[in-house]
Amino acid sequence: MGRTNMISLIEIADRMRNGPKMSSRDWDMALFRKMTELVKEYEIKCPKETTEWINTDDGLADAAWQAAVDFVTDTGCFCINRERVVKFAEDEVKGAIKSMQKKVLIGEGKDARVWKQHKIEGNEPLNIAPGHHAPFTEDLANLVVQNFAMIPRLDFLEGFNFPTIDGYEIYGPPIEAYASKRQVVWLREGIRRAGRPGAAIVYYPITTAASSFLATIDHVAGLRPTDGVLLSVLPDVKVEHDLLTVATVLQSYGYFGISGSFGIAGGFCGGAEGAIIEGLVKTIIAWIVYRDNLYYNGVEHLNHVSGVERVMFPIHFARSVVYQATLRNSYGIPMHWPIPVSELCTDSHLEELILRSVEAAVNGANLYVPRVSRSRMNGGQTPADAELMIDASDAAIRMQIRRSEVYEVFKPVITKLMKNTTPEPGKLITECYDLQRHRPSSEYQQLIAKVKSEFKDCGLQWE
């Protein structure tokens, strides 16, 4: 009889300390070999032609999912701290997948929201997390948080990293814990001032130390049971003690967990094909090991995520396979993380942001914090970017654009973005957004209007 209950976190902790021993390096190469084998076995292929911009082959999505299940069953994951492999039986993996949550209730009172799966090519507005996960200095903290909290479609607001607190540099456990608490206090205060006292906030890790996460627990001023934490990143499908500690403590307090589970093309999973499987493996592991509920999975390229250059094809395709596979084969709730390589207040930043938001809607992936991929301090995002992301996804839904149509409809913009892949330098938030009056500068407003017009010419139905 198949397992129907989840393997406990304590059992996972035990496997972390007793699993088969392996060096980190050997794990990395084993990951590559297994991914290569699965790509071949399941015929995971990305197209050669850009006309196949978004996946339309449901069979491919399903095969990718099965490849990921096979990886988790055959190989497991790796504990960095103990250098041991954590393995799972087939019924444990299948039981866990059946237990994934299709809907997550977050926040409280009138500000409570249901974060849920959406359909591929669906017609419902997406869930939105409009802001942060970008570095800001503490002098801007209050105003920045309040500005993002004022976005009406906000479902939750995530925190951010900052280099100093009360003028002290943040490093070392005591100050890291103090800064973590202050982050959630700012978030709580910011959403209150915006008239959203029950809205969910999400702690963004100052460090990955358990002490920093647990310092945020505070039913009054900090993290409540209806709030969340950005818990796992799972580099190369590796798990760690401190994050499991957080999950173990918070599971009885209450929280929702977010996982940065995208596959990284160019890393140890191999190319885009391996990254598809990696993105799905990480999603499954994030649930089993950390009980994460929301996954900004998909695929990114190493060079793109580190801000070296814009990499689009076949990454947009690969990403779409991951979202579709998640939605077709599980109750997992994927999110799309638009991370343009160009900085704020540039044409290509806005073009990439809008295109990715349209694709999120087509793929059924919710929207999660727009941000410059390699952000400067105070240069990662503005509320205007979040509002544009929302408008673009709504417009795509109104347009009822199909997966097969995305490339031809938006070809002029796609071609332009692929021709020049060098990140454009841009501005900081203080240079293009008026935080006092909650509006972009006139220069930024004009630029937004110009780029919206570009997309309107393609047929995007702005409101």
Added chain:
Amino acid sequence: MRYDADAVRKAANEAVNAGVDPVEAMEKGLGLGIKEVGERFHRGECFLPHLVMAADVLDEGAKILQASLTKEASAKVKKGTVVIATVEGDLHDLGKNIVAMMLKANGFDVYDLGKDVRSDAIIAKAKEVNADIIAVSSLMSTTRPYQRELIEELKRLGLRDKFIVMVGGGPVNRGWAEEIEADGYGHNAAEAVREAMLLMEKKKAGVQRT
């Protein structure tokens, strides 16, 4: 592209037996091979595991050829010795891994200490292997200060002039590198390698650190 250690060992032994200049064998044989892999990685045609495999195979061949090098010739072939690590408290290592592989691909001896490494351990290793360069990576703003700590510790020990220090990682930029008085910075792996080579040229030319 094959990553065949047996074939490389065989070829290296044949080169030695045939009296081929080991320096030439290193630079025009092994060196070209790994340079090709590096370039393919840069173009997105190869991935990180290929760099690792290429570096491993290079090591097999290099061991054989280096055994027959004179001390002077060995110094000429080697670009430099690097100790590389992600700083204390930081478990991110993807970028550091790429830099380590690219440095190796470009002729450096690289000692990769991994991640979450304390400054004293980095310095101890650098002393042990007589490193030219210490390269430290940080991917979180909360671990970036450990790069400064490393430099301050080198000064405290009277070792600052002994090592070139390079820094890198997500929250790191040239302004930070200058602020903490690091010698070099790389925005990405390719830039890090170029900077390392430039700094080594200056060292060999006897140009003083500023």
